[in-house]
Amino acid sequence: MPLRADEITIKYGAMTALDGLSIEVRPGEITSLIGPNGSGKSTALHALAGLARCTRGTVSLDTRPIETWRRRDLAKRLSFLPQNPTSPENMSVEQLVRQGRFAHLGLFQSFSRKDLAVVDWALEQTGLVALSDRDLASLSGGERQRAWIAAALAQEAEILLLDEPTSFLDIGHQVEVLELLDRLSTERGIAVVLAIHDLNHAMAVADNVILLSKGKLIFEGRSQELANTSYLQTTFAVHGNFEASASGEPYFRVPLASTPT
Amino acid sequence: MTSSTNNATRATPTRAILALTLLAMGLILVAVLLGVVDIPMTEVIAALTGNGSEQSDLIILTIRLPRILTGILAGIHFAVAGTLLQSITRNPLADPTIIGISQGATLAVTVFLFFAVYRFNSDANTLYTLPVSWLPFVGCVGGLMSGLVIYSLAIAKRMAALQLTLCGIAIGAFLHAIAMGIVVGWGSSRFEIVMQWLSGSLYARGWEHVLFLLPFTVAGLAVLPALYRPVLMLRFDEDVARSFGLSYRLYFSLTLGVASILAASAVGAVGPLIFVGLVVPHLARFVAGRHFALVIPFAALIGAALVTGADLAGRLVGGPEEIPIGVVTAFAGAPFLFFLLRRYR
16 A cells, blocks of 8 residues: 655745655554644645645655546545535535545446445444434534545545544544544554644554654654653643553643743 | 425425426517517417418517527526536636636627727628627637636646636736727727627527527537536535545636636627626526536526526517616626625625
8 A cells, every 4th residue: 555755845935844754654554643733734644645746755655656646546545634624505414425436436427336335334434324414504513524524434545634633523522533543444454644633632543643843753653652752842842741541541741831931 | 404304405306497497488488479579479370380471480580589599598608607617616706707708708899899890991880780790709709718818827827716716807807998998999989889799688689699609508518417526526625626536627627618618609699698697506506405416407497597588678678779688687686696795794
């Protein structure tokens, strides 16, 4: 499979969004991208999805540069969910999820039994079966986010790139989404890369944590390894400390009123 | 939303299809039957079946029928072009003026008439002594050229939908200003010639206009089924559409091209019919609801009915002096625009 970015630099005018970043995306592995606002998490995901032009360096899938792939072929391998996508008018949950099958269908081909089964599977995985007929505009933010995740799942891609998929969800739905990603990666060998703000969720779900700051890679490795450094404190400029949680995962606690002045 | 309304939106809206088809056919029938000259229904039928008198043949077959058919085709063109443009620009207020098609056609026709009047040294103040049969071609080419300018800018600068819209509006306003400058500088005696064309009219439209439009209609509508799924995709953000597997640039360009050709040929044939391309897509989407595959067919039906109805009203209300159809559609469209603005607030 491997999807990889080799020393990519992305500049928008004078602003450097990414500075020589390398990432390797491996099957069955969850990678959490963390970092302050504007650190380049979203740009990195766009680059991996072939949606941002690299000023230097290359992103490649199966050793082939990503910009040489037809979008249709790419969509069968890789699905990308941006932050806050706009939902078209008058569209139901099921209709949105069906759009995930676009790459698998010809322009005139109708939905096969298999396509419909995949759509049903995606609705089930995201707990949306009861809501499948509802208009997207009538959903809560969390329900709509899950509908978009379902549409991405319906692509049946082996690589899933998600830009802050849990940001608008309450804690219950956040955990649900993360558990779903964990299940997909262990049971189906799907590679997941997600940008995420909640550091503890990032560390709990990830096999590999990537910490970015100002477009540069600060740290890459396992959560436990990150817990032995002070990168989180320095990068986010907070006085926090690691505690051991009951499950053995590191837990980063930041007490309020301790932010350096 | 209750489950009963869900079921209602699910079922194919057979009644809506039937009602719209009947409405369009009824209007067409009335338009053939009614006119300034009273012709009894039996005479109309006789003319249509080839047994009419010379006078009714002239009125029905040479005047009314081609005029109505031109209106139907133009209505379909404007409505379908508007629907495509509103989808791909994701702008509910988009219509053929937004990509400069109407203004390009206006400028081309104005310049053409300006030179024609001097070249043929005509002092006639009506359209028909001029080479009017050229107007559809001139308008169409002018519309396509301005469409092409905006289109290549959009491609070269990799413009997003909103930038494209703003660019289209700016170029359209610029072209319109030149056309108006020519009209004003020209002097009031010839003012009327351009104004008549500008207000959009089916006056004196004959079989040559039907034959001019028909190839574009057939070609345009033949391509549309292949564009159905891509156009649905184009309603998403560009990043989302591309992630779903759409070759965004290709289908954006193709759809813009089809819309431009439909709009430009219609503007050439009947002048810019304001509001048809803007209003009809909203009605079509309202009637179609979630049945996205029916939006374009509904738009075509409603567009044909609206133009036929507006022309009928324009012919009958004003007595012997016709009210140009563009005036009627604008008159009916303006209140609707207010309604839309309230809805999108």
